Amino acid sequence: MNLQEYINFVHDGKADWFVSECNSYYHMNRINKVVDIKEYLSGNHLINNRPAEQWNGKTFEPRRIVLQYAKTVLNFSTSYLLKNPVTLTGEESDVKVMKDVYKKGKLHRSDLDIMDKMVKYGAVYEYLFIDKDGKIKSKLIAPEDSYPVYNEQGEMICFIEHFTSVFNVSFYNIFTDSTVQKWTDAGGDLNFLGEFNNPGGLPVIYKNLNELDNTDGRSDLEDFVNIIDNMEDLISKYTDSIYKFLNPLPVVIGQKLNIKNNQGEIPTNLVGIGLNLDDGSDMKFVHGQLDFESFESVWKVLKQALLDISNTPAVSMNNTDISNLSEVSIKLLFSLADIKAGLNERYIREGFEQRFKKIEKLLGLQGIEINSDDIDVVFIYSRPLNESDIIDNIKTLKELGVMSLQTAVENAPMIYDPVNEIERLSKESVNKGNEDIVNNQLE
Template sequence: MDIDIQLLEKVYSYYKAKKPLYDNMYSYYKGDSDAMKNYKMVTERSNNKTPVNFLKKFIKEEVSYSVGNDVTYISKSGNADIVNDIDYYLEHWSEQHDSDLMKRMLTYGFAYELYYTDDEAQFSSKIITPREGYAHVDDFGNILFFMRIYHKRFDSNVYIDVYDDSSVYHYKNGFTDDEGESHGFGKVPVSIAQVSIEKEDDTIYKDIKGLQDAYETNLSDISNEISDFRNAYLSLFGFQIEDEDVDEMKEKGIIQVPSDKGRAEWLIKNINDSFIQNTLSTQEDKMYQLTSHINHNEKMQSNLSGVALRSRLISLEEKCKLNQRALADCIKSRLKFLFIYLNLTQNKTYDYRDIKIKFTPNIPQDDTSTADIIQKLGDKLSTETGLAQLSFIENPQNEIEKIKKESELNKTKINLDEAAGE
């Protein structure tokens, strides 16, 4: 497509207008909340800040649950080559790539995956957050072009790369005419991992930001009250002490009352600890409710069954399934570009629609019960489908090939033994 400089400038202005929101979302993930930034200091009093980062805790729990186990691929047509090539040509990617992608998707509501060939001509990817890029799409959600904005270390310039369906254009500190260079994919080499169409409005940040701020503010307030409480005032009645005697009194820890009518006692503040605890507990409970998470620190009955324990996870499981589906959409797009790359470099033709993407929740699996069910079904269930249900089997097709090879080796050994016996 022809690059429209005026359109690029409008898109860049829109990106800059939205960036402060995404910067704040990232700040909350790091624990730099508005409550901590704007906490009111009181002169000559305790001013401790007490951050409690529930947002990061919830995001990391969902990431761990959803992609704590490796994503696996199954060919619907039984083509072992396509699965093997996916594993082989993505082997150089970071083991944490999918978890990092989901973490950013949950932090901002969406994230981008940019594809390119590296210096060794390998198919590679870089995760881009809304703080670093923007995808301009049409009414049907098709990406028309992608803008990546970045800085280089020890360099004050702003660098912008624009990707369209054929080329990548490089700009510095503004948009000027650029010839561009071909990226070879034939379409904009970017996919979007998106929780929902609401994007940033469907995030943990949006749900609990106010509660997070209130909780940290209240907890900081009570912590400072306790600190100030230790510095209670000593009230003296019926006598006075000289200023020079104060230090000696502190050192020795005693005070002598000079008359029967005199007395010394602490002036302390009555703190309603029940009210404070109820307020904090209510705020904490609401955060768990809104995010569909469970508090693992809560005491449970010791005689709860496994089914009852699992039922507490149902809401979180359903939420994580939606996260997995959102990531699966991005992975499908990833496979499209991988297969374009393989067609160009290896002359291999694959169809991404032949691939089933499988997620295994990162929770204890009852493989014994699953194996019993598979055995009872017998020939009503294919071997590949049965193996795919077991949590410790990453590639069912490879496992079937191994079984076949072992079976052939055993047959050969038996034949040799029979021949030797004759």
Template sequence: MQTLEQYIKDKYNNVEDWFVQEVQQPYNFNRISKILGNREYLKGIHKILQRENSKWKGEVFNTTKLILQEAKTILNFHDTYLLGKKVSITGSDNIVATFNNIYRKGKYSKIDFNILRKVNRFGDIFEYVYIDNKTIKSKLINSEDSYPIFSEDTGEYIGFIEYYTMDSNKVSYYNVYFSDHVECYSNESGDLQLINEYSNLSGLPIHYHNFNDYDDNCGLSELEDIKPILDQLEDILSKMTDSVYTLSLNPIAVTLGGQRVDATIPSDAVGYMINLDVGEFKFVNATMDYSTIKLLLDTLHKKLETIAAIPSVALGNSNVANVSEVSLSMLYSLASVKAMINEQWLHEGFETRWEIIRKLLALQGIVFSEDEFIDCEFNYSRPINNEEQLNNIKTQFDMGGNIITNYN
């Protein structure tokens, strides 16, 4: 297998600033551009803002540019549905007690939630596990600062570069992660220089990414699937708003025959009357087809719910009352399917984290046998019908069955 040292030799002929050239590769440039584009979208910079203004009654008409931050609602729903309740550590008694203590001190429930949150929004996140004064902790490296390196022959993850530029002083920093050490560079003095180097006990940062049908080496933001529909909704609603103002609330006055009306009526005025000696005077306005517009908007919202894998009740589009446990499961079936898919890549990253933590514990003299294992269970934040659940428990109890409950 190609190592990082061999990769540097084969691709860059061992030049000293090889990592600068690596972060500038077209593959990395395109990936980071998408991440920054999604970050701007979440800030409210949407396609609808590019809509041009127009002329109306001789003056500039500022067209409506309605921004719907519905994407945040969808993403927040999936974040909290899977990890709104922290994961439950399972396994052998000794190792579970130790890891629960580590998770509590290292605030790993918050780290887990942020991992899912970042991956849903940007496709990738990297976690570096380290020891701080005998306490095991993790730091997350944002996707836009992360440049993983993959072997050119096997595609395996062999190196990592953390690159960022400070806005305050425009100084660039490069932290290059090898399997056994980390090299830190900076151009603060004007030239690129090695400013620090230290041993790497944890190995490479853990790469969390969701499933991507186009690229096995990186994830794909959930925004990529829902942005086209949200852009269409914003476009339609913005144009409908303008139509109401210009064609319904402020129609064009037309005289048929008779004298010409030279006076102007303020566009903000309501209730003016004009008397004509001869001819006909009327307002021309547009009649919008309500049924067609409603059908289009309803269809877009239903497609959004399907593609985003959220129940309509999560967006307030349905009223639900007195539903059974089976009905609730059916309502949240798409969300559960998506959560189970997210479990797969999360669990893979967790397994790597657990291996690193066991290695760091061994350095502190805490060693577990090979038979002792650790795992986790995810607790979905799905509404439950408490009355029906209690009735089912009572029925099982009356029949003499064993009752197993899990309260969170």
């Protein structure tokens, strides 16, 4: 089913079909989820809806403690995979061109934004275009403004970018494989602004796994947001208990004091005054006892569940003490994070493959030919390294003659661009050889 067939079948061939498409239940439900996640990350948590209480005859405003653990966990997922820029590998001439595109278009910076939005909202879309200076640039379309259109086979046949400006004017950018149409409702009526050539084609989609919808992603936040809600509820109510039940009450044991003309009653301000009691009587302050051990036990269980489900190492959130760890021990501590990063790598790599194809097409329009199939990316995880152990192992294998120079460079922890480093080593080797020839001639 192509786009026109889709419009005829779903929207009865209407010219303003894109308006009803954006207002469909499927898209509205998806966009509402994105907006809810944005509000949650901005601090609008469930605990803020906790109502006021009546206690001791007065209105009591309970504690509403907000824990922004979600930001920490999601930022860790993003930084663990893409804190170090990806390394482009493959055919030397093609890699050189692609690295130039990355540098001029600042695509490494876009990679972090893509990963950030993918783990937060499940999916993000990237549009590649050539700017007025001839540079290939990347534009990320906000998830709440994105309306992809799929046919019955799950293939994207159109993409709508719909947003409303601060002046309450709606804009619609309709992307197809070859054109971009622009519409707006400025003035109250839907107006056609024009149709433009679209060499970049449809936007690139980056999405993770969604068991219920193979055309959309799923936010990582949905897996553990209820745990954070329970942690906030627990600590807020426990803090309230301190003020409610640890308020000491004076208790007199023995003969009841005779009260006449307010003489003999227990004053409400006992600090700095004396109290006379009958012989054999006693007076003390009592208060409720809080079971902090139960609180601590439940809190630890919830926090550990948060770490386990989000695949976040406990050591990264100061939940355990470490010292003098070997490389193997570090890998074991970060094994869950490696598993999660491996899955994210797979999802973002699928998007990179689409990106490379579109860059190849845009470069072709500029007369530059490359084969994007020969280009691959290497991800360098931000796992703490015992660099001394790694360097010693590389040195030993190199001396035994079972490791090449290229493999040694690729595995060295302090080298983030193996291709460039090998080129520099080759140049140094050639220059050294020329110097030796000159010295021999002089001798």
